Structures are given as C-alpha cells and as structure tokens.
Amino acid sequence: MARSADPAVRRRVAEHPRTRPELLYFLAADTAAEVRKAIATNHGTPRQADLLLAKDRELSVRSAVAKKVARLLPDLSADQAAQIERFTVECLETLARDQASEVRGILSEALKDLPNAPHGVINTLARDVELSVCAPVLQHSPILTEEDLVDIIMKGPVAGAMSAIASRREVSASVADAIARSDDEAAVTALLANPSAQIREETLDRILDQAPQHEPWHAPLVRRPRLPARAVARLASFVADNLLKALQERSDLAPDAARALAEAVRVRVGKAASGQGPGRPLGPVDFGEELAAEEKPAERPSDRAARLNKEGKLTEALLEGSLTEGDRAFVLAGLAELAQIGLPIVDRIIGTHAPRAVTALVWRAGLSMRFARQVQLRIAQIPPKTALNARDGVHYPMTDEEMRWQLEFFGIEAKG
Known part of the structure; x- marks a missing residue:
C-alpha cells in the first residue's frame, strides 16, 4: 500500500495510527503533498520525519507540522517536554524561521505561555518582523529575560511590539525605562496603563517632561498607583478638568501628595482667574513657593x-x-x-x-x-x-x- 501508484491509498497508510515509524518516515518524502501532510499530522511520526517535513516546500505541510507541535506541547509533563526538546529543537527552530508568517504564527501561539519552551526558539519569534508572530511571545512568554526585552526594545522592533512588551504581567524597572526612552506613544500609554509595571520616579519624571504633548498619557498617568507628590503636582498643572477632578477624588494619595495637589490646584485657579487659562502648564514647583514671586511685566x-x-x-x-x-x-x-x-x-x-x-x-x-x-x-x-x-x-x-x-x-x- 505504501508503494501504491494511487496517492489516496498511500494517504490512508500515512494517516493510520498504527503505521510503523519506518513507513511513516519513508512516506515523508512522498511526491504527493496530501500524503506528506497526512504524515505531518500523524502523532506517531518519528522526530526525524517531522524535521524533514518542517522544511517541506508546501505551506500546508509545514503548517500541519506546526499545528501538531501546538497540540502536543501544552499537554506534556516537564520530563516529556525535556525529552521532546532534545529530539525536536531543530524542528522548532526551523519552523520559527519559516518563510510563511502563518507557520511562525502558529508556533508563536503554541509556545507563548509555556515555561519550558526552548529559549532560542522564543527569542527568534520575539524578534520576528511580523507583529502577529512576535506579539504573543513578547506579551506572554516567561522565557524572555529582562536582558532579552531591553535588547529588543533598543534595536527598534516592529511597530506595535513595544506595546506588547509594555502589557506584560510583570514589567521590570529597566524594561519600563527602555520603553519610556523609545518615543513610542502607544507603548508608553500601555506602560502607564499597566498597574504592575515598575516605573522608577526618574522614569516617571522623564515621561512627565513630554506628557503635555501626549494627551493619551494623561488618563493612565492620573490613575497610576502610588503617585509621588512631585508627579501629582505636575499632573495637576496640565491635565484636563475632568482628569483633574479624578486626581482630586483619589483616596490613596500620601499626605505630601495631597498637599502638593491642593497647592497646584490653587495656583491653577489663580492663573485661570488672571486670564492665563486653566490648561496652561504651571510647572513642577515645591508646592508653589517659588511661583509666589510675581514677575514685573517690563x-x-x-x-x-x-x-x-x-x-x-x-x-x-x-x-x-x-x-x-x-x-x-x-x-x-x-x-x-x-x-x-x-x-x-x-x-x-x-x-x-x-x-x-x-x-x-x-x-x-x-x-x-x-x-x-x-x-x-x-x-x-x-x-x-x-x-x-x-x-x-x-x-x-x-x-x-x-x-x-x-x-x-x-x-x-x-x-x-
């Protein structure tokens, strides 16, 4: 049957769960794509045949191999996964470099949450030029280290990739700092909206320096947990009235932050009354003491x-x-x-x-x-x-x- 001239017969052999591994390997080089695809989906196919099919010229065959890996890996125990990695890491690396983004995307989705996925494969997917491929692992993979993420940011990833990093469950201070330096408005917005992101006060100051020109940052800034007093005063100087009200209604501000807010609001009201307008930035002052000195017009x-x-x-x-x-x-x-x-x-x-x-x-x-x-x-x-x-x-x-x-x-x- 495996040598039959009819590809339909050979396909039935390729699909059968009891077909011996040596026959499956033999059929992995079949001239008919439908036969090779059946081999790719058969869970009994030996790893050597999977590697051969991962390099197949047909997209449907390579996709079938990737989907099989996607179904197998999440159900493996740690010992089984280690064994699979030893035998199939080259197969996974080949699929991660596949010319078709569909194949790479299938692999990315399958590996994004796994704590035992091969680091090299995850790193390759994380640096992919297609957002649909890199975003899942950038946002979810526990395999990526802090050094990996900072390096990816510094090398200027594809548009949207930094937003995925900024949305991770845990964002370290150094990663947050790298995102803040990137000039990526959407990524900084996502970073500020992520309550678990660790943002140092110096990094927050840098963001606040540019915040008046980036309206999408205002709302997540106002809602950031544990806002320092200085940041509260600066925010109160330029955010819209509705966000200023939201800032005033926060019950979790430290006493010094609450005092800074009250003084910034007082100065803002004074400027509005003098005709300078409520939206004009007032500046990060030490509770307004220096602004009490009026400048002579001339x-x-x-x-x-x-x-x-x-x-x-x-x-x-x-x-x-x-x-x-x-x-x-x-x-x-x-x-x-x-x-x-x-x-x-x-x-x-x-x-x-x-x-x-x-x-x-x-x-x-x-x-x-x-x-x-x-x-x-x-x-x-x-x-x-x-x-x-x-x-x-x-x-x-x-x-x-x-x-x-x-x-x-x-x-x-x-x-x-």
Missing part, C-alpha cells in the same frame, strides 16, 4: 534672573516651572546667571545640540543631572535616544574634568 528675563539670584530665589524648582511653561528665554537667562557666563555663550552651547556640552552647561550652573536631562530634551531639542542619562539614576555621567573640557571649547574658564 522686566527682561536676564534682569529677572539676576534679581531672583540676588534674593536667593533662582532655584532649580523655579527654572523647572519656567521650563514646563515654555518660558525658554528665562530658562536660558537663569542658566547664564547661575553659571556666571554670558547669555550669548549659553545660546551658542544650546545651539550646538550636543548632549555633552549642554550637560556640562547645566553642571556649571550647579543644577542636577535630572534637570540637565530636561534641558537637553526641551531646550536643546536633543532626541531622547541621543541625550545623556544620569549615572545610577542621579549622578552626572561625565567627570568634572570632562565637563570643564567641554566648556573650554566655548572659551569658558573654570570658576575661580
């Missing part, structure tokens, strides 16, 4: 900076508020005043769009690396992927000597 930014510095009020918090408000002229004047250099030189440094030079300028002004990051992004318009980040989340990434060297290019001598 006062130039450089004069105001000099006056406030003399009064001891030219603080980082005040400059952050001006940065959020979009008062670029005053931020530059404040940097010039604190750094004790001329405003034209500050303009030249900012105009270079060079991360190291801009960072050195903020260091010279005696301000934090976190603020230097904001100046890079919002004043110098340096792309997030190029901008310098804080070392250990706090410190400047360059030595003092390196930053002095950067400033020497602009004729700035070390402070006496």
Whole structure:
C-alpha cells in the first residue's frame, strides 16, 4: 500500500495510527503533498520525519507540522517536554524561521505561555518582523529575560511590539525605562496603563517632561498607583478638568501628595482667574513657593534672573516651572546667571545640540543631572535616544574634568 501508484491509498497508510515509524518516515518524502501532510499530522511520526517535513516546500505541510507541535506541547509533563526538546529543537527552530508568517504564527501561539519552551526558539519569534508572530511571545512568554526585552526594545522592533512588551504581567524597572526612552506613544500609554509595571520616579519624571504633548498619557498617568507628590503636582498643572477632578477624588494619595495637589490646584485657579487659562502648564514647583514671586511685566528675563539670584530665589524648582511653561528665554537667562557666563555663550552651547556640552552647561550652573536631562530634551531639542542619562539614576555621567573640557571649547574658564 505504501508503494501504491494511487496517492489516496498511500494517504490512508500515512494517516493510520498504527503505521510503523519506518513507513511513516519513508512516506515523508512522498511526491504527493496530501500524503506528506497526512504524515505531518500523524502523532506517531518519528522526530526525524517531522524535521524533514518542517522544511517541506508546501505551506500546508509545514503548517500541519506546526499545528501538531501546538497540540502536543501544552499537554506534556516537564520530563516529556525535556525529552521532546532534545529530539525536536531543530524542528522548532526551523519552523520559527519559516518563510510563511502563518507557520511562525502558529508556533508563536503554541509556545507563548509555556515555561519550558526552548529559549532560542522564543527569542527568534520575539524578534520576528511580523507583529502577529512576535506579539504573543513578547506579551506572554516567561522565557524572555529582562536582558532579552531591553535588547529588543533598543534595536527598534516592529511597530506595535513595544506595546506588547509594555502589557506584560510583570514589567521590570529597566524594561519600563527602555520603553519610556523609545518615543513610542502607544507603548508608553500601555506602560502607564499597566498597574504592575515598575516605573522608577526618574522614569516617571522623564515621561512627565513630554506628557503635555501626549494627551493619551494623561488618563493612565492620573490613575497610576502610588503617585509621588512631585508627579501629582505636575499632573495637576496640565491635565484636563475632568482628569483633574479624578486626581482630586483619589483616596490613596500620601499626605505630601495631597498637599502638593491642593497647592497646584490653587495656583491653577489663580492663573485661570488672571486670564492665563486653566490648561496652561504651571510647572513642577515645591508646592508653589517659588511661583509666589510675581514677575514685573517690563522686566527682561536676564534682569529677572539676576534679581531672583540676588534674593536667593533662582532655584532649580523655579527654572523647572519656567521650563514646563515654555518660558525658554528665562530658562536660558537663569542658566547664564547661575553659571556666571554670558547669555550669548549659553545660546551658542544650546545651539550646538550636543548632549555633552549642554550637560556640562547645566553642571556649571550647579543644577542636577535630572534637570540637565530636561534641558537637553526641551531646550536643546536633543532626541531622547541621543541625550545623556544620569549615572545610577542621579549622578552626572561625565567627570568634572570632562565637563570643564567641554566648556573650554566655548572659551569658558573654570570658576575661580
């Protein structure tokens, strides 16, 4: 029957559950696709034949092999799965590289939840160019490590892949930080909406720096668990009235966060009453103390900076508020005043769009690396992927000597 000229007869042999393994292997090379497909679906087919069929020229045959694996793996015990892996890992790797996304997708769906799936196969599927293939394992697979996920993010995956990562059951702080740096609006939205995502305060600050221009982030930001006081104050300065109300109605805010919110609302109401409008950002201030100082209408930014510095009020918090408000002229004047250099030189440094030079300028002004990051992004318009980040989340990434060297290019001598 296996040598019959009629493919229908050979197919019956291929389908029969009691056909001997050597005959199934023989029929795996049959000229008729219907026979090879029957071999692919037969659970008695030896692993060597499955590998042969995983490379078959017919899509229907390769799909049948993938579907068989999909049905078998979830029901295997740990010992059985280990045995299957030893014999069929090459077959799985072949299917993971199949030219047809349908075959790779079948495999991805089958392996996405399995704790004992081969790491190499999962990694290949996670880096696939088709979202339908990579998304299931990116969102669900416990096999992918933190290092795998960060590497995938840094290499710029297919559109939609980062949203799948952001929706995982557990998102570590380093993975969340990588997503926040990606400029992917949908992925950051998914990250903020994921209550189990671990988002460091520094990462949250970075997101808040850009949040006024990303309306989809506002609602999930307002609903984030365990919001720090600083984040609450900043949110209250720019979210819409309905979200501000939702923020006020939260009962889980810490006392300092509740005070920050009350003060931010007071300042916002005051600005609305003065005609500046409720939607204009007010800036992340230390409960509004610096904003209590009113600017004289005719006062130039450089004069105001000099006056406030003399009064001891030219603080980082005040400059952050001006940065959020979009008062670029005053931020530059404040940097010039604190750094004790001329405003034209500050303009030249900012105009270079060079991360190291801009960072050195903020260091010279005696301000934090976190603020230097904001100046890079919002004043110098340096792309997030190029901008310098804080070392250990706090410190400047360059030595003092390196930053002095950067400033020497602009004729700035070390402070006496």
